[in-house]
Amino acid sequence: MKIRIKVKQLVYFLGLLMVFVFAFNYGTSSSQKLAEADRGVMQAEKSEQILHMIDSAKPDEQLKLIEEYMLKDDSGDLTHIYDVYIGPDGSMYGGGSSEVDTQPEFNLKEQVPYLELYVQSGTSDPAISTAAKLLTYYYDGSGQWEKAAQLLTEARKRLHITRYIYARDELFMLQAKLAAEHEQYDELLRLCADMLLENKNSINSDTYVRISDLLVEYAMSDGKAAEMLKQIQDEMERQKNQMKDGDVVKLQSEQLQGILDRQNKLSSNKIKTGAEVSGTITKSNGEPLAYAGVFLRREEDINRSIFDMEPYQTMTNGKGEYTFKGVVPNSYKLFLGVNLSQISGWTWPVLPDDGWIDLRGQSKVQEDVVFQPLMELKSPVNEDVVRDKTMTFEWEPVAGAAYYNLNIGMKLHSGSTSRAVRQGITTPRVQVQAEDLYYEISGISSYSHGKEQEQLDPLSLLGYANAKNQFSWSVEAYSADGKLLTRSNGYRLSNDLTGNLPFFYLKERTLTEADEMLLAGKLDDAEAMYEADADRDPSDAHSLHMMLMILKGKTSLLRGAGTADAEEKKSMDAQQIDILKKLVELHPTENYYEWLADYYFKQADWNRYNRYYAIAESMRPFKDNSYSDGNHAMALMKQGKTDEAKVYLKKSIENDKSHRFIGAYLALFLYSGGSLDEGIQLAVKYPDRMGYNTPVDWEELLIAMKRESAINPGYKAVLKDKIAQYNHGKDEELKRWQPASESGLTALKNFMTALAHVS
Known part of the structure; x- marks a missing residue:
């Protein structure tokens, strides 16, 4: 059985968190969360009312209503129109999420007749552009790409040639993309040439890059495309040399280099045509995720928000199908744009290291996504208060699951954090000693308000020993070969899907006076009190642990490169080691021994390193510890x-x-x-x-x-x-x-x- 474990990933950065906070925010009561969850039903009713109102309105009023309810700002851009964007590396809210409670939700098929009416008769240029873009995705997904191209031509003619340059360019780009995907290369060249000519006095580098992305594959087999690419590169180089802003020059240089890299990638692999990447996005019950956004993201783009310039963006059709054509060799991952109502009660079971699509000359690649039902939690839930020394976590079993991993999270001043506390659980129930949680190292965070000095977050320092904090938990189910099957954390919108909320309080211990002082924000006073408590009672492991956490936190704030900071850090490191040696006698944990081993690794003290590493390894319940194995290999190599x-x-x-x-x-x-x-x-x-x-x-x-x-x-x-x-x-x-x-x-x-x- 292969156990999926990530060592030393103690803090899940906010942008990468795939936890319940997207559906249920900390700081609101359970009743408020239930009220928020009911909005899915209310939105469906509101949508019906809006459609009836549009259908029964007079022509001029119809156009105003369509504009108001279906053509909000940027709604034609796939990077803005969905509630949430999800991928193997995390999730983020979309541009429309702030209005999710007030705006009715329509699927694209429902909107088609109204969008067609607006393109023909609407009066707002930006709204016409938005309607045309949405219709293009619908027609193309339905196999009517010629109709989509014709629509874009007609819509572009209706836009003012100088007042709405951006809107016209967007339609130009979409039409050129259609031509490229359907191998209409003469049309592609004509459209690109027209766009460059029409915007010769106002074109920006972003537009050059987007045109280049369309041309770069075709340039391998056509001299005209290669010539146009050379003209674009020369113009970008000329613009760069005239710029004074260093950041802008750097960006321009990176964009230029990106174009050259993509050309070289094709040339070095002697590939004359790009690949076709296609698939279906469905739920495990067979229901398609219709009209969802699909983004085939390059490796170099994955660690930032999805942005408009990324070349491979499309929308699934009514059957949940998508296709990208002419994809150049590279490594990619799929990301999806969805509305919360589409995935309420469901999750895409994928891990950060999963989902890579490596294109190395293949002609076709299929990549399907299947959402699975969220796991159901039993206890502790709904803000249960746990006072026992032993905590019992229980959930509904998952068919085919060989084992489960348990994660526990907590609220912080600047967000939240979570970490795996038990792995390889073979039953849908596990007991955890409260005291073991108190000595978990949950990751230390800091925060600041405006220009105030950065300060350590006391909630992260006290961790799971904080009887006042609200905790949360989640569980993941895995197959015997380590594949994630499903998880409990996800999105739930209606009352019948809400289930048990994964929140609880751990009040087995009573906070000490030093703990209270720490939570009051008086860090130095709290540190002195912990030291006094440890001096008074050398067996006080909690006070020693808190002294360790505070020292570690203070060390993390020393970011200067000067001698003073280096000396202070060295002194703090030595103090931490003294405390750790006491703690492993009082309450030995794998984390403490790993900490000691890591310290002596950096000191190249191999006798001590080997001793502490061996103890830490003996305390690990499973042997798939890839980080520890790799790090230990580095130590062996240096020996x-x-x-x-x-x-x-x-x-x-x-x-x-x-x-x-x-x-x-x-x-x-x-x-x-x-x-x-x-x-x-x-x-x-x-x-x-x-x-x-x-x-x-x-x-x-x-x-x-x-x-x-x-x-x-x-x-x-x-x-x-x-x-x-x-x-x-x-x-x-x-x-x-x-x-x-x-x-x-x-x-x-x-x-x-x-x-x-x-x-």
């Missing part, structure tokens, strides 16, 4: 134990879909005599997916090294020497090594630089 290090690194990259330590594995593989060709194959098999760092393309690095080695007889010896320095932690020597450009070692230097960031 000269390369064979053992390779074993741990291989286990890490096979269990961790982000392949965090693939660079180190490649280095040891090459050091041990592996060829660059074999290394390239490994880099393809285990691509770097580190989401919160810039991923490294190890394949490209090794390909460049292969080219260098072909003309440099001594290359293999230099490679082995530099990796040996890396293995033995000679980081400063490697930093100082600057081979001359004519030495034929530039790619090797880039490889060694990338290795320095593997951790």
